[in-house]
Each structure stands twice: as C-alpha cells, then as structure tokens.
Amino acid sequence: MRDVAVVGFAQRQMKEFEGSPTCVELLVPIFAELFEQTGWTKSDIGFWCSGSSDYLAGRAFSFVSAVDAIGAFPPVAESHVEMDAAWALYEAWLKIQTGEVDTALVYGFGKSSAGVLRRTLALQLDPYTMTPLWPDTVSIAALQARLGLEGGHWTEKDLAAVAQRSLADAADNPYAIRSGKEGVDELLARPLYADPLHKHDCSPVTDGAAAIIIAAKDHLPTTAERPAWISGFAHSVDQADLGSRDLSGSPSARRAAISANVGGAPIDVAELHAPFSHQELILRKELGLDDSVSINPSGGALTANPMFSAGLIRIGEAAKQIWSGDAQRTLGHATSGPALQQNLVCVMEANR
C-alpha cells in the first residue's frame, strides 16, 4: 500500500443557502480555500472525485454542472459516486493506490433545504413494498431508538447526554447550525418530536459542501507539516430490509472497523456520522470506542448534517485534530442508507 495523507480540508455548512442550486457557486470558494491551504493549483491535482445525489437536487445529472466549478478545461481525470463524498474519497484513495495518480481532490455537496428531506429519503427504501407506505427517515430512526430503549441498550437520559455534549461542543464550530448550553434535564423537558426522539436528537436539515485533498508520500504540499496519514480505510453494507436486521446494532459498522484496524491502537478522537443521538451509541459500541475517546468535538451531525458531505466532513474534522497536534490517531466515519445500513471508517495517524 502507498502511504497517503489528508492534507487539505474546507467546508460550508448552513441552514439554507440562497442562489444557485447547482452548488457551483458554493464549490468555487471551497476549492480556492484548499488551494490556499496547499499552495497548489488545479494542475497539481491528479484525480477529482465527487459525491452527491440527484434526488436531493430533484433532477437528473446534478453533478454535471458541479464539474464547472473545477474549471475543467483542459480536461481532468474525474469520477463521481452517488453516495456521501466519504466514498468518493475512498475511490480517490484507490486511484492513488493503483499508482496512476499521486494527488486527488474530493468534494461533496447537497442542498437539503430544496425539498422535504425526510420524505425524499423514503425513496431509498424498497420501491415495490416499502416506499408506497412512505416511512420517513425520522420515523424509522424513532423505531430504532424505541427498540434500543426496550431492549435495555440505552435510556432516554443517554440520548439526551449525547445531544447535550454535541450542542455544547458545537459552540466552537463556526459551521454548526445548531448549538446550545442546556443541560440534560432541560433537554428531556422539551416536547417529543417523534417518540422517543426530541428534535435535538435528530440532525437538522442542512445545506452545504466540503472538499478534501489527499496526497501520496513524496507528493505532499510543502505546507503539510503534520499530515494525517490514512492507516485504515474500509466500508461495508447491511441489507436494507428493516424487518430482517437487528436495528439496535450495525454489523456493517463493526466489519468496517475491523477491516480498518480501528482496534489496533488507541483512538484519541472519533468523528462519527450519527444523524440521531442513539446512533452515536450504536456506533461507539460497534466501532469498539471506549470512554477515553473524545467523540465529535466538532458537534457532529446532530448540529449540522449536510447530506452527501457530512461523512466527508467527519474525516476532515478528524484530520484537523492531527494537523493541530491535538491527537495522534483519529477516526472519521460516514453512514448512508436507512438506520445505519452502510458504513465507512477512515483511520488517520500522525506517525508514518
């Protein structure tokens, strides 16, 4: 395997953004920020890969106009996944592993505020048997939370504690669209939103975009003083059918963690893509993260969840912890599909 590191990260997360729904206008300043961080230009990038969703945009080929943001003339080597951009990062990492290229810029974008997100995501279910019933994301998450409560896996107080910590941590994140100083009891006193979940247990509908630059050893930008070396990178999927899996767990998250060797050495910081409070608890268990691990210092997805870039942002936030010297070994996680169906884990380290 070639040694590859995360060396650039930029993001925008907002409640809603005005202007071009093509996202081109949002990506241009993000790319500029990355070029400023690395001192690079477009011609230093060997491969481009993006993640987005046509259904979020409500039209076919939404990623096509995003290519305009690259200024891809003359042409570039480029690809796209209809997934969170964390998986686009995986494809880019593969491309560097083949030896064909040495550097890559990966981006994801989405304007969730353009539609009714919880209803749009119902279209991910079985189109013949499930979608006609329109079970929406929040309701499915509530069923999952209820199963965990009744199975003794967590209490309502546990969920509130996750939300409380996330909201408090988000105060330091300029991109978070939600934060707060309420205590656990105050949160529990709030009205229920989708029993047993409160609104603060559910990630907010968020627009946004993010981008990351990765580079192979010997091709790092001179600005990368303490690169975040990728030491483990893996993903896995479970079946979609909600009735045939134990929703209080996530076997695919567990498998991804094993493949990425999460347990090989202590993790200092983990950024988990958990759009619902109880999902953080599932992930901590499945990824084998004990109480010594600092979880989601950015505030996590409960405080901003831009679809199709939120997973990539977790990897970027985890990389930043290494760049700053605050951590030696960190983990970024992304999820996709109903009730943690598909999961990706990226482990990064300061030492190589």
Added chain:
Amino acid sequence: MSKQRAAVVGIGQTHHRAKRDDLSIAGVCREAIDRALLDANMTFDDIDAIVVGKAPDLFEGVMMPELYMAEALGAVGKPLLRVHTAGSVGGSTAIVAASLVQAGVHKRVLTVAFEKQSESNAMWALSVPVPFIMPVHAGAGGYFAPHVRAYIRRSGAPTHIGAMVAAKDRQNALKNPYAHLHNEGTTVETVLASQMLWDPIRYDETCPSSDGACALVIADEDTAKAYSNPAWIHATAMRSEPTTASGRDQVNPLAGQAAAAALWKQAGITSPIDEIDCAEIYVPFSWFEPMWMENLGFADQGTGWKLTEAGETAIGGRIPVNMSGGVLSSNPIGASGMLRFAEAAMQVRGMAGEHQVDGARKALGHAYGGGSQFFATWVVGAEVPA
C-alpha cells in the same frame, strides 16, 4: 509503485427489451449477475466487493437503488460502491471495479450496471429545467443533432454515412441474441426512408430505450491465471470537461482526445487502427461512429466517415466497430457503457459467438456521457500485459 494486473473472468448480460415486466429492478441485475458468476464459475462467496453503476436515479424513481438491492446484489457483509458518471457510467463502473483489484485491495470484484427504463420515463427525467442554464427540452437527440450537423459540414461527409452505420449495426444485432432490436431487412435505403426526428438524425439512426443489465467479474492476476481465456485489462482512462466552455469543441471534444491519448500510451499502442482488432464504441446516434473514430485517433480529423463508407468498420473490415449491434440496437442507459466494455472482453476471449471477429487479440471498449463531456475507455487483450 505499479498497478496490479487484473482481468475479466466472467461476463453476463440480460436479454434487452423495451419492457422487462417479468423482472423487478433487482431481478434485471440478477439476470446479468447470475450469468457472470456462472461464466466465472464463482458464487457470491468468492466475491470480495461489489461496484454498481447506473444513470440518474430518476430513470427508475428510486433513490440510490443499490441500498434496497444490497441483498439481491450479494453485497451484504461486503463493500458496496455506487458510481454515476452520466452516460459513460457503465464504463466508469467497470474501471472503478478494476481499480479495486489494481490497487491491490481486493482479489475478486463483481460489478453490475443497469437501467430499467420502463419503470419511469427517461425523456422526462432528462427534461427537468435547471435554473440559470439554457434549456434543451428535446431529449438527447435534440442536444446532439447540431453536433452531427456541424460534423457533416466540417468533414464534407456524404449524408448517407449515418444510414450506413445504422444498417451495419442493426445487421450486426441480428447475430446477437441479447440485442433489443432484431430488425430484419434494415438497409441504407430503409434507414434513409425512416422519419426525420431531429434533422439530420432519422428515426432508424437513433437508439431504443431498453431495460437491461450487464455484469463482470474482475479478478487479480493469480486468480485470472487459472482461467483458460481471461480478458486482461491493458489500460483504462477517464477524462471529463465542462458542458460549456469558451472554445469547447463538442464535435471533437478535448476530453475524448485526452482519454484516448492516455489510454493508448498506457496500453503501449502507437497506431490504434493497426494494433486494435475491434472496437465497441458508444454510438447512440449513428453519426457518432465517424465522429468518435476521429476523436479516438483511428482516423485523422474529417476522415472518419471514409472508414465507414469503405466498409472498414463492418465485421471483416480493417477495424470492426460495434459487433454486438452497439447502443443503436440496445440501450439500457446505465448498462450501455459496460456492455461496450463487456463486448470488447468477449471478443478477446473468443466468446462473442456469431459476432466474433476472427483472431481478435486486442479490443477497445468506449463510453461517453453528459454533453459529450465524460469519457471512459479501456483496452483489453488476450495476452498478459507487458
């Protein structure tokens, strides 16, 4: 650090039809997958990862259908990637699947690309207006007709060239049991007599809307060596450019030229027309055959039509093109690119049946998408690459 070798050891495709109402979306994929696994003599247990490709989700009306299909695709418990690069996606998906092996991450990868166009309406799915961008409310034909017109003007090609391509591809399709269109008696005259749709593109010069899928099993060198006739992947290349840019040439796009240049270099090919035995290229409208022959470097600018006119692109000609009947005879959009890649692999494995090119040892698979802006290409060969 060099690329690991990889080869295609299993190929499967569906019988393409306007409407496969006997199968669900997952069922279409399984028909192709089951044939590919049978061909490779493997089961799902042998597969390390799954890579899925299709064109826009609006074509079936399901958001990220690979999620609901995870179990049907044999992906549960494994990594699953979903690629989407417009019309070139079938080709890009095969390339991403190959890179999983070439990166040394996995040994046996199953890849499938599909479209079940009858579940929805592709024409409408493509016609949602995009704010601030000029509208093209006439489907793909309306978008590409001006490029064809420009090609004819620039090259001075006689106007029957498009009909020659259509007649050839429809005749080739008669030899392919999986092809959607089996139109007996298609000739240059019958094509020229068909209705004008988007001048200069006539009805018989366009592709059908199909339901269908294509699947490949791609394996690492050690695995592939155990097979009698693997199709070795000699080179892959993808290039993209914006839909509109000042100075962009949509008749002979730079991205296509750049992909071809990178491909030939990687494959060690200096004269494509002499070193490639046959080519499956993405021709959804007949005139794209001469256009892409130039774009790919098989002919000099303005002369691609001469290869067609001289019959050199027919089976038995100097450079047979679209032996399977091509996109003109079957177009399950998301799968169309992979079908081109698969046909190239079938040819070098000597498994193309009645549409086999005698002695094919090196073949090109090609796909394009968007407004002629995304290109995916590969060269496969009967010999282990140098």
